[in-house]
Amino acid sequence: MKHIRSQIFTALCAVLFSTSSFSDTLIGDFRHRPPEMVVDLDNYQLSGPLKDVIEQAAAKLGHTIEWRVVPFIRSLDNLKNHKTDIVPRVVHTIERTEFIEYLGPIGIERYDIHFVTQLNGPKIADYQDLRTLQIGMKRGTAYFVRFDNDTELHKxxxxxxxxLARMLRAGRIDAVIVLDLPALIAELQAIEFKHYQLADYVYPNPIGNYYGMPLNHPQAPAFNQALTEMRQDGTITNIYRKYGLSLLE
Structure with missing residues (x-):
């Protein structure tokens, strides 16, 4: 009986302390989204202003962040299931407010939506030109409302x-819709594919720069306050300037 009680106690402790909300160390999901989030695969180093900003906010609150590199679609699932504490750069949507506590925004950014095709690919002059195309997109990414809700498009x-880069090169898709153009171009360069072009049609897309925490995370109010103070006193602006970047107010 004593042995069974010991096992139960051990199992209970594992449950209680399995989430980082009960410790000073928080879990953060990171991904390669240059220039704001950069993953150096050769040296396994993570860098970028979004990392610096939230780490400084965490330090003010007596926390550290343990980062892991995770695809964004899995990060959304981690937020739903409280398996992570912080995810940088989560686009704010009504649907996601059902399971995400948003921190920020720390500023506004202009992330125009582009479409990329092969050099001799279809011409995309306006939205209607998308109707006949097979369009590659990233699972779980919010682009813009009309596109996201359009069930008649072939996605x-x-x-x-x-x-996406390899499918475009192979001709398996006609176009790629792109929120993070530098990230896609980096992949196209990695496979030495140069026969691509940007379509004439561009969707203007100013978006708030948010971090995501699981809904009702106990640390969310404190982090929001810390980020608000850092934005007001210029700390966030200075961190971005260090990387040669800027945020719109």
Whole structure:
């Protein structure tokens, strides 16, 4: 009986302390989204202003962040199931407010939506030109309301830019819708594919720069306050300037 009680106690402790909300160390999901989030695969180093900003906020509150590199689609699932504490750069949507506590925004950014095709690919001059195309997109990404809700478009959803770049080169899709143009271009360069072009049609897309925490996370109010103070006193602006970047107010 004593042995059974000991096992039960051990199992209970494992449950109680399995989430980082009960300790000073928080779990953060990171992904390669240059220039704000950069993953150096050769040296396994993570860098970028979004990392610096939230780490400084965490330090003010007596926390550290343990980062892990996770695809964004899995990060959304982690937020739903409280398996992570912080995810940088989560686009704010009504649907996601059902399971995400948003921190910020720390500023506004202009992330125009582009469409990329092969050099001799279809011409995309306006939204209607998308109707006949097979469009590659990243699973779980919010682009813009009209596109996201358009059930008549032919969409192929994949996990990441790695797959999108190779599918475009192989001609398996006609175009790629792109929120993070530098990330896709980096993948196209990695496979030495130069025969691509940006479509004339561009969707203007100013978005708030948010962090995501699981809904009702106990640390969310304190982090929001810390980020508000850092934005007001210029700390966030200075961190972005260090990387040669800027945020719109």
């Amino acid at each position: 192929t959803a994949v996990a990441d830019d790695f797959n």
